[in-house]
Amino acid sequence: MSHSKVSRRGVIKTGMVASAGLALPQYLRADSHTGFTNAPGDSEVVLGFNVPQTGPYADEGADELRAYELAVEHLNGGGDGGMLSTFSSKALDGTGILGREVKYVTGDTQTKSDAARASARSMIEKDGAIMITGGSSSGVAVAVQALCQEAGIIFMAGLTHSNDTTGKDRRANGFRHFFNSYMSGAALAPVLAANYGTERKAYHLTADYNWGYTTEEAVRSSTEAMGWETVNAVKTPLTQTDFSSYIAPVLNSGADVLVLNHYGGNMVNSLTNAVQFGLREAEANGQNFEIVVPLYSRLMAKGAGANVSGIFGSTNWHWSLQDAGSQAFVQSFGTKYGFPPSQAAHTTYVQTLLYADAVTRAGSFNPCAVAEALEDFEFDGLGNGPTLYRGADHQCFKDVLVVKGKENPENEFDLLEIVEVTPVDQVTYAPDHPQFAGGELGACNPGA
Amino acid sequence: MLGLNKKDARLLLIVVAITMLAPFILNPFPAGSDLAQFNAGYPDLMQRFVIFGILAIGFNILFGLTGYLSFGHAAFLGVGSYAAVWMFKLLSMNIIPAIMLSVIIAGVFSLVIGYVSLRRSGIYFSILTLAFAQMSYSLAYSVLTPLTGGETGLQPKATDARILDGALEPGEAATPSLFNIAMRDSFELSLGNWEFVFNFGYYVAAVVMIFAFYMSIRIFRSPFGMMLRAIKSNQTRMSYTGLNARPYTLAAFVISGMYAGLAGGLLVAMDPQAGAERMFWTASGEIVIMTILGGAGTLIGPVLGAGFIKYFENIVSKINETVLHQWFYWLPDGLEDFVIAMIYPFVGKGWHLPLGLLFMLVVIFLPGGLVQGGQKIAGLFSRKTADEPQPKATEPAE
Numbered sequence: 001m002s003h004s005k006v007s008r009r010g011v012i013k014t015g016m017v018a019s020a021g022l023a024l025p026q027y028l029r030a031d032s033h034t035g036f037t038n039a040p041g042d043s044e045v046v047l048g049f050n051v052p053q054t055g056p057y058a059d060e061g062a063d064e065l066r067a068y069e070l071a072v073e074h075l076n077g078g079g080d081g082g083m084l085s086t087f088s089s090k091a092l093d094g095t096g097i098l099g100r101e102v103k104y105v106t107g108d109t110q111t112k113s114d115a116a117r118a119s120a121r122s123m124i125e126k127d128g129a130i131m132i133t134g135g136s137s138s139g140v141a142v143a144v145q146a147l148c149q150e151a152g153i154i155f156m157a158g159l160t161h162s163n164d165t166t167g168k169d170r171r172a173n174g175f176r177h178f179f180n181s182y183m184s185g186a187a188l189a190p191v192l193a194a195n196y197g198t199e200r201k202a203y204h205l206t207a208d209y210n211w212g213y214t215t216e217e218a219v220r221s222s223t224e225a226m227g228w229e230t231v232n233a234v235k236t237p238l239t240q241t242d243f244s245s246y247i248a249p250v251l252n253s254g255a256d257v258l259v260l261n262h263y264g265g266n267m268v269n270s271l272t273n274a275v276q277f278g279l280r281e282a283e284a285n286g287q288n289f290e291i292v293v294p295l296y297s298r299l300m301a302k303g304a305g306a307n308v309s310g311i312f313g314s315t316n317w318h319w320s321l322q323d324a325g326s327q328a329f330v331q332s333f334g335t336k337y338g339f340p341p342s343q344a345a346h347t348t349y350v351q352t353l354l355y356a357d358a359v360t361r362a363g364s365f366n367p368c369a370v371a372e373a374l375e376d377f378e379f380d381g382l383g384n385g386p387t388l389y390r391g392a393d394h395q396c397f398k399d400v401l402v403v404k405g406k407e408n409p410e411n412e413f414d415l416l417e418i419v420e421v422t423p424v425d426q427v428t429y430a431p432d433h434p435q436f437a438g439g440e441l442g443a444c445n446p447g448a
Numbered sequence: 449m450l451g452l453n454k455k456d457a458r459l460l461l462i463v464v465a466i467t468m469l470a471p472f473i474l475n476p477f478p479a480g481s482d483l484a485q486f487n488a489g490y491p492d493l494m495q496r497f498v499i500f501g502i503l504a505i506g507f508n509i510l511f512g513l514t515g516y517l518s519f520g521h522a523a524f525l526g527v528g529s530y531a532a533v534w535m536f537k538l539l540s541m542n543i544i545p546a547i548m549l550s551v552i553i554a555g556v557f558s559l560v561i562g563y564v565s566l567r568r569s570g571i572y573f574s575i576l577t578l579a580f581a582q583m584s585y586s587l588a589y590s591v592l593t594p595l596t597g598g599e600t601g602l603q604p605k606a607t608d609a610r611i612l613d614g615a616l617e618p619g620e621a622a623t624p625s626l627f628n629i630a631m632r633d634s635f636e637l638s639l640g641n642w643e644f645v646f647n648f649g650y651y652v653a654a655v656v657m658i659f660a661f662y663m664s665i666r667i668f669r670s671p672f673g674m675m676l677r678a679i680k681s682n683q684t685r686m687s688y689t690g691l692n693a694r695p696y697t698l699a700a701f702v703i704s705g706m707y708a709g710l711a712g713g714l715l716v717a718m719d720p721q722a723g724a725e726r727m728f729w730t731a732s733g734e735i736v737i738m739t740i741l742g743g744a745g746t747l748i749g750p751v752l753g754a755g756f757i758k759y760f761e762n763i764v765s766k767i768n769e770t771v772l773h774q775w776f777y778w779l780p781d782g783l784e785d786f787v788i789a790m791i792y793p794f795v796g797k798g799w800h801l802p803l804g805l806l807f808m809l810v811v812i813f814l815p816g817g818l819v820q821g822g823q824k825i826a827g828l829f830s831r832k833t834a835d836e837p838q839p840k841a842t843e844p845a846e
Contacts, residue, residue, distance in 0.1 A: 010450065053765075053797035054797050054800075058797075104770075105766065106768045106796075107765070108765050108766075108796075108797055108799075112723070112725040113600075113601045113721060113725060114721075114723055114725055114726055115725075115761075117719055117721060118492060118493075118719075118761075118762060119762070119766075121491075121719065122490060122493060122762055122766065125490040125492055125645070126490040126492075138599070138600065139600050139601060139723065142600045143600070143721050146603050147719070147721070149621060150621055150623065150632070151632075162600075164600060169600065208589075208590040209589060209590060209598055209599035210593075210598050210599040210600045211599070237586070237590070238589070238590075238599075442621070
């Protein structure tokens with residue numbers, strides 16, 4: 001039962017305790033030091049690898065982690081050096097970063113923004129990480145990028161394809177090497193026109209979230225510019241596993257191309273359903289019915305099996321590329337793990353190297369100095385040909401691969417073949433392009 | 449003191465002492481040592497301990513007292529978070545209006561959901577709340593994207609209106625603060641090899657949690673709390689005596705929804721980002737597990753449960769293979785690999801596994817949760833001296 005006897009003594013005592021409690025934090029203000037957050041000591045530097053280890057993108061996350069470990073090994077002078085020997089900038093010499101041995105901590109993003117931020121904060125606050133990298137989904141990338149901006153840490157985005165990461169949600173402390181929805185659309189459209197003609201009617205199935213929207217918009221505007229017509233665009237819930245009810249109306253809609261703006265498990269399921277419904281054999285408007293998947297990955301192709309053969313899509317990088325950088329990377333990754341790397345592994349490996357190189361060239365771990373070294377940096381030898389890290393939006397500009405599912409794959413890794421390497425000029429856009437408008441980098445934040 | 453009996457006052461004082469000294473208690477190992485991996489005394493996790501403590505305390509008012517198992521409490525947490533971010537965007541980066549609005553919005557939202565769901569009890573009530581929460585999640589994830597930011601989530605930006613605050617300096621980021629002291633501000637204290645971090649945001653959250661805990665004690669000990677316990681023990685008998693139970697359950701539901709909203713607002717105040725996953729059904733399930741793990745119907749139990757779960761999620765999940773190799777490097781090679789192979793499935797990405805085992809053990813052997821475990825241990829040591837049965841201040845009603 002309650003005891004609500006209010007005595008004068010009680011009131012005074014309570015008041016004292018409460019005011020002491022409120023006043024305490026006033027004495028505990030931060031004192032600023034070194035000039036930037038988590039300045040490393042003289043012997044080692046800690047990087048934070050924040051990848052999905054559980055959840056729908058756990059496969060991608062595991063591959064990213066392998067690439068990070070490989071990158072750390074190479075930075076510290078172990079292994080065969082991988083892309084260090086083919087990288088056009090020769091600042092890195094295998095003695096760590098600025099003479100400090102590279103250590104790393106890992107965390108699980110669970111493909112959830114909240115968990116990813118919690119994990120990144122613990123890396124920053126507890127482990128003293130100087131740079132955070134990773135992510136297999138755009139939502140997570142945007143969330144962690146904003147966190148790093150606030151905390152004064154450099155964020156090197158991993159696998160994130162949505163326009164928003166370097167569009168409306170761009171940040172001064174965040175950098176992306178991976179390509180984006182716009183580039184997919186711009187690279188795919190000419191190939192589609194060449195193979196399927198310009199008199200096509202497209203039907204879009206779009207995953208009902210941010211990445212789906214930007215991809216649909218990009219593919220739509222690029223294909224419509226060539227004369228295609230968009231019959232309908234239907235949003236599908238992200239958690240959908242059976243797409244039959246979405247595929248059934250496609251055949252009678254008057255469309256003759258189906259565009260699946262899906263990624264990961266979504267794409268595996270929707271493509272399988274579409275093939276089961278006989279869309280590949282169907283004819284519409286006197287032409288063969290076709291299916292397009294804007295963003296491909298080897299892991300998805302593996303999931304969808306034989307269904308991917310002959311289907312066009314785009315990808316950031318593929319292990320069958322023949323340039324020296326790609327070969328060196330595939331070689332050292334294959335030696336260490338026994339199979340070729342995925343595009344997620346490639347982009348995260350490259351991002352780690354680019355960060356280390358920028359620190360070395362800048363001669364400082366200060367995020368502002370690093371950002372300055374990365375901005376408008378031109379490099380080559382990392383697998384995508386000559387590449388520009390554009391300063392206006394912190395997006396990499398490089399050639400984009402248009403790929404197609406192989407008709408007769410020789411093994412479980414040899415699922416995609418490169419149809420065309422779209423030159424960088426075709427996929428370049430202005431930083432204030434309508435699909436990227438509304439964002440502002442702001443100023444770089446070095447933190448405390 | 450404060451209208452509490454002696455035992456409750458002592459419990460409150462213990463909670464105050466623990467929360468205020470948490471930076472010391474949670475960092476028992478010197479920085480740089482192998483065991484530093486187990487230190488939990490960094491701002492983010494300390495904030496999470498107390499915020500999820502608030503959430504569990506609120507959930508316990510509903511579940512522990514009335515026995516109504518809500519499977520949708522994460523929805524109120526999420527709604528509170530979104531409300532707070534919108535206050536940051538529109539009004540001011542000061543956390544007070546943000547938290548006030550998040551409590552109010554969560555209260556209104558829980559009134560609506562509670563009014564509908566409480567027409568049924570038992571499993572039907574649970575399913576109704578689960579359905580509402582899952583609906584809120586789906587709405588936030590896609591349909592309401594302009595309002596919630598969809599998958600990307602909602603965060604304050606430099607370009608937001610913020611009527612009460614002046615314009616930001618160029619390059620200055622919008623930071624949640626309490627009268628110009630940023631939540632992120634910390635003071636670091638080094639004593640020998642030990643490092644302790646005193647974070648302003650943590651202390652704000654801790655003071656709020658102590659207040660929330662105090663309110664919960666008062667509710668537990670009030671006639672209203674007694675009425676809620678009566679509903680749990682036998683609702684039919686209560687109706688026969690002429691009492692209408694629904695206003696009481698609805699009140700409990702709204703109070704606990706407001707606690708969840710408070711937690712949501714605080715989460716955003718500490719880390720200004722609100723995402724839809726916060727409302728996903730697994731998040732609701734986590735709240736239930738926290739409460740049961742610690743001891744449903746007890747005062748301190750839910751806070752303990754919340755602490756355990758957050759500790760596993762943030763500390764155990766970060767032990768990777770490299771860390772294990774650092775620990776066991778002194779073993780002979782074969783043995784080292786064997787030991788690591790045995791431990792590895794339980795740490796890192798397998799962090800759910802030890803937590804699941806712990807949960808099973810608790811449910812099977814300690815139905816009263818960790819609190820019951822503590823009482824049993826205390827009983828072992830005091831039986832000889834005390835003839836009278838162990839006082840059970842925190843025993844649930846049934």
